Amino acid sequence: MVSHFMGRIVAGLCLLTAVACAPLAERSGSSMVGWPSPNFDERRPNFVILHFTSNKSVEPALHTLSSPASGVSSHYLIARDGTTYALVDERKRAWHAGVSYWGGSRDLNSASIGIELDNDGEEPYAEPQIVVLLALLGELKRKYAIPAANFLGHSDVAPRRKGDPGRYFPWQRLAGQGYGLWCEPPYSAQPQSTADDVLLAALGYDVADIDAAIGAFRLHFTPRSETRRLTTEDHALIHCLLEKRRN
Ligand SMILES: [Zn+2]
Structure with a gap:
């Protein structure tokens, strides 16, 4: 129970910190007390989701990814020549995965960094683009301690709707550097039959x-x-x- 004196402090805290204490308390029918702690940091993305733009050049993708009407975005867009466009702050939730699922998570946008690659889906990826992508993935993996298995494609997390980054994407090369999983035959495991x-x-x-x-x-x-x-x-x-x- 909050005393009258404490209640005043709480109200003051609410004003000072812009914490909406009173409406919350009224809504829940219980006491909600703003009590700021210094012990926190930014939320950390734990996945990287890779996409292709399906465009022939970077300009239309830039337009779509930054137009309010489109409702889609990504954190980064890497052009064929390796130029990287930073579109959304890594600490913010970009709108790139949409309805998605992976290993029990149903909201990949909240947990991931989205990277769009300037590629139409019908062509091999440009070498300067992949070199820059690998460097960016290295930074993200170090900064957020993202597990190798959590570097995924849009098609992995939205298999009914999406086919990117597509059949030309060099997953084996990425996995060789610690981004994503890969195995080459012959496989040593002798599995029992599983569905x-x-x-x-x-x-x-x-x-x-x-x-x-x-x-x-x-x-x-x-x-x-x-x-x-x-x-x-x-x-x-x-x-x-x-x-x-x-x-
Ligand atoms: Zn996509």
Whole structure:
């Protein structure tokens, strides 16, 4: 219970710190006391989500990502020549992932840094762009201690809706430098038979639409495979990826 004297201090704190104490207290029907603590820092992103713009040049993407009417943005946009545009402060929530899911998280925008790459989805990525991307990923990984497994594509977190950064994205090269997971055959693990949805869900995929989840997995890890269902080799690959994530 707050005494009359304390109540005045609390009211003063509310005024000084612009904490909306009274409306909160009224709404909840209980006492809400503003009591600022110095023990905090900024919230930290724990994922990086990679995108392609699907544009032929950087100008239309810049326009879309900064136009109030579009309702979309990203933290960074990297042009084909490596020029990097910083669009949204890393501490703020950019609108790049939309409806999304990964490993139990349903709001990737709140937990991630979004990076758009100037690429139309039908072409290999430009070398200067990838060099700059790798340097940026290094900075982000160091600054926020982002686990290797949490560098993902938009298609991974929105398999029903999205196909970026697409089949030309150099995931193997990124994983070689610690951004994302990768395994090459032959795989050492000898998996017991496990259902496709159980394995993909263990990686993090939303398996509500299993065909979409398999498609997103293929796009990221086996872009040359045409098989619609997961094969025994795919199962061994997923076990290998899960093992890498554990280590
Ligand atoms: Zn995207």
